[in-house]
Amino acid sequence: MMIGLLMAVIAGSFVSLQNIFNSKVSERAGSLVTTTLVLGLGFLASFVIGLFVEGGNLFMLADMKPWYWLIGAIGIGVVVCLVQSINHLGPTFAISIVMASQLGFAILSDSLGILGLKQVPFTFQQLLAVIVIVSGMIIFKMSGKKEEEVAKAA
Numbered sequence: 001m002m003i004g005l006l007m008a009v010i011a012g013s014f015v016s017l018q019n020i021f022n023s024k025v026s027e028r029a030g031s032l033v034t035t036t037l038v039l040g041l042g043f044l045a046s047f048v049i050g051l052f053v054e055g056g057n058l059f060m061l062a063d064m065k066p067w068y069w070l071i072g073a074i075g076i077g078v079v080v081c082l083v084q085s086i087n088h089l090g091p092t093f094a095i096s097i098v099m100a101s102q103l104g105f106a107i108l109s110d111s112l113g114i115l116g117l118k119q120v121p122f123t124f125q126q127l128l129a130v131i132v133i134v135s136g137m138i139i140f141k142m143s144g145k146k147e148e149e150v151a152k153a154a
Helices: 002-029 031-059 066-089 091-112 124-153
Strands: none
Touching: 002 031, 002 066, 002 091, 031 066, 066 091, 091 124
16 A cells, blocks of 8 residues: 555656646647657657566557547647646646546546446545545635735735
8 A cells, every 4th residue: 555655646746747847848839749749758758668668568459449549639638738727827726626626537437437447436525525625726726816916916
């Protein structure tokens, strides 16, 4: 369990860091160029690492359902939407919304067994967790508005 927690913390840090870099690249190059760079370089890196780690097994794609190939298109949407949300909302607020959205969709996916996942019953505690997170986001955003108003007045 500790390895899972550590990996989740590292992944969250990497996602936030990547989104900030993506936003900065997008300021100079635009969203579609940023998306091409991110996904292209990601493909290249994962391909080289995959060859090193998996060798010939990297190309064993037996029993792949045709709709699994849509993940690349979803990746494009992820990068474009993240870059735009950070540009319009700032990194902290945008990432908090993304995390709440991920949690909500994960709960929905678990509850409905989407895409063949093992179905997990929806609980009141899950609903309460989402409400607490969304409430925290609202409080965070409202506290930022006061600081913005003070900065504009000065």
